[in-house]
Amino acid sequence: MDDLIYDTQPQASHFVDGAYLEDTDGIPIDVIYPATGEVIGRVHAATDEVIDKAIESGRRAQAEWAAMSPRERGRVLTRAAQIMRERNRPLSILETQDTGKPLQETLVADATSGADALEYFGGIAAGLTGEHIPLGADWAYTIREPLGLCVGIGAWNYPTQIACWKAAPALACGNAMIFKPSETTPLSALKVAEILHEAGLPSGLFNVVQGAGEVGGRLTTDPRVDKVSLTGSVPTGRKVYAAAADGLKHVTMELGGKSPILIFDDADLEDAVGGAIMGNFYSSGQICSNGTRVFVQKGLKDRFVARMEERLKGAVIGDPLNEATNFGPLVSARQMEIVEGYLKAGVAEGARLVTGGERLDRDGFWITPALFDGVTDEMSIAREEIFGPVLSVLEFETEEEGIARANATEYGLSAGVFTRDISRAHRVIGKLEAGTCFINSYNDAPVEMPFGGVKMSGVGRENAKAALEHYSQLKSVYVRMGRVEAPF
Numbered sequence: 001m002d003d004l005i006y007d008t009q010p011q012a013s014h015f016v017d018g019a020y021l022e023d024t025d026g027i028p029i030d031v032i033y034p035a036t037g038e039v040i041g042r043v044h045a046a047t048d049e050v051i052d053k054a055i056e057s058g059r060r061a062q063a064e065w066a067a068m069s070p071r072e073r074g075r076v077l078t079r080a081a082q083i084m085r086e087r088n089r090p091l092s093i094l095e096t097q098d099t100g101k102p103l104q105e106t107l108v109a110d111a112t113s114g115a116d117a118l119e120y121f122g123g124i125a126a127g128l129t130g131e132h133i134p135l136g137a138d139w140a141y142t143i144r145e146p147l148g149l150c151v152g153i154g155a156w157n158y159p160t161q162i163a164c165w166k167a168a169p170a171l172a173c174g175n176a177m178i179f180k181p182s183e184t185t186p187l188s189a190l191k192v193a194e195i196l197h198e199a200g201l202p203s204g205l206f207n208v209v210q211g212a213g214e215v216g217g218r219l220t221t222d223p224r225v226d227k228v229s230l231t232g233s234v235p236t237g238r239k240v241y242a243a244a245a246d247g248l249k250h251v252t253m254e255l256g257g258k259s260p261i262l263i264f265d266d267a268d269l270e271d272a273v274g275g276a277i278m279g280n281f282y283s284s285g286q287i288c289s290n291g292t293r294v295f296v297q298k299g300l301k302d303r304f305v306a307r308m309e310e311r312l313k314g315a316v317i318g319d320p321l322n323e324a325t326n327f328g329p330l331v332s333a334r335q336m337e338i339v340e341g342y343l344k345a346g347v348a349e350g351a352r353l354v355t356g357g358e359r360l361d362r363d364g365f366w367i368t369p370a371l372f373d374g375v376t377d378e379m380s381i382a383r384e385e386i387f388g389p390v391l392s393v394l395e396f397e398t399e400e401e402g403i404a405r406a407n408a409t410e411y412g413l414s415a416g417v418f419t420r421d422i423s424r425a426h427r428v429i430g431k432l433e434a435g436t437c438f439i440n441s442y443n444d445a446p447v448e449m450p451f452g453g454v455k456m457s458g459v460g461r462e463n464a465k466a467a468l469e470h471y472s473q474l475k476s477v478y479v480r481m482g483r484v485e486a487p488f
């Protein structure tokens with residue numbers, strides 16, 4: 001395994017102006033493999049000099065990039081997508097080392113999802129146009145222009161995907177981007193930068209700088225930055241949004257959630273259980289859109305809990321680099337402590353722990369998938385985002401009640417409905433306060449579909465054509481064809 005680690009590690013802490021860059025004056029950040037707790041690498045937080053170089057090279061490169069034809073820009077992105085797919089395995093191994101997620105997952109959900117974004121926005125770039133507006137004898141037209149220099153700040157659960165979901169639309173629209181990964185998972189974004197440059201991206205257009213929130217804060221408040229796109233928690237979102245507002249910068253906020261899944265009596269039980277597994281235990285439950293409040297209608301509830309308990313026995317917990325493993329550790333000791341705290345709170349507040357929730361007696365940050373039954377709306381496990389493998393079952397009786405309780409949260413990222421009644425499926429989805437919804441499925445995130453939240457879960461959308469709106473701005477041009485009439 002050591003060979004794999006050192007084969008795939010990036011060469012330095014930062015990637016700036018087309019090359020790896022080191023500055024050991026920055027605060028050291030250890031990279032820890034969550035499966036064992038071992039230190040597998042070290043990067044250094046960006047110093048003022050590194051940040052300055054990233055900003056200056058980004059601004060310089062952006063002006064030239066924006067002047068290129070969108071088709072030429074798109075070609076670079078689609079080439080990068082191809083390289084990323086060809087290197088899926090080493091990139092997946094690195095992602096597994098960075099996050100602890102099983103290779104079985106990273107092989108299909110990380111670099112591949114990043115490549116999908118690069119391919120999609122690469123393809124769509126040439127179609128970026130304004131519109132013609134007829135006004136009788138006169139007319140107007142709009143030009144879709146880039147915003148300038150964008151900053152992307154990532155969470156630790158999907159480092160490659162988050163970097164690509166932000167970089168691909170930003171670059172397609174003619175912007176430059178500086179990306180700051182989470183200090184917990186600093187490695188993979190450097191590989192994204194390497195690949196983009198190998199694909200022909202001019203130097204300076206995608207820079208990666210390391211550091212904790214403080215580096216993110218300096219980027220967010222710099223007047224040379226035009227936009228900030230954050231994937232993170234609601235508390236961080238509030239801070240970053242406020243800081244960006246001071247400079248009237250554009251923002252995209254992809255924040256946390258406490259999403260509901262409504263499972264009606266007539267649902268297909270196996271699909272409902274499968275959907276709830278995908279919405280609670282994939283990536284060890286560390287997914288923002290997870291449906292962690294599973295509302296099950298009274299007639300199906302006991303069978304649902306029994307079947308879930310049975311299917312959880314299929315979790316293969318072990319070495320994440322073994323492709324048979326389908327459940328890995330939590331990302332850090334800190335995250336494991338947070339999850340343990342919620343497990344204790346769930347029991348103390350009266351929920352019934354059906355199975356799981358045990359800390360494994362081994363190195364690394366391991367907690368087995370936990371299933372709670374008898375959860376009520378006021379319990380902390382039903383109100384607060386846990387970001388771990390903890391599924392709460394809440395019983396409901398009527399459709400109206402289910403909808404009202406599902407909506408009784410400050411969050412609004414995702415929601416799911418399982419039912420065989422097609423009218424009810426659409427009716428219920430229509431009433432759920434969430435940005436990204438699923439019918440008889442959960443947690444699919446194809447690049448073609450807009451992704452994002454309402455209420456406290458976010459501002460703006462990533463992916464699909466919707467993302468283009470958030471990385472470009474319109475210039476409107478009025479064209480008078482006749483004489484100008486003035487009062488004097």
Ligand code: NDP
Pocket residue numbers: 153154155156157158180181182183184211212213214215216217218220230231232233234235236237239240253254255256257287288289385387413453457458
């Ligand atoms: P955090 O909010 O702790 O951090 C997110 C990023 O913001 C990190 O890179 C962090 O740096 C940085 N940061 C922290 N403070 C500041 C600041 N003042 N200014 C600028 N940047 C700052 O989230 P986590 O990394 O713990 O990720 C988990 C959270 O992310 C969950 O709430 C989850 O729901 C949410 N999330 C949302 C997704 C979505 O698309 N809606 C997807 C994935 C996760 P550092 O951590 O290095 O200090």
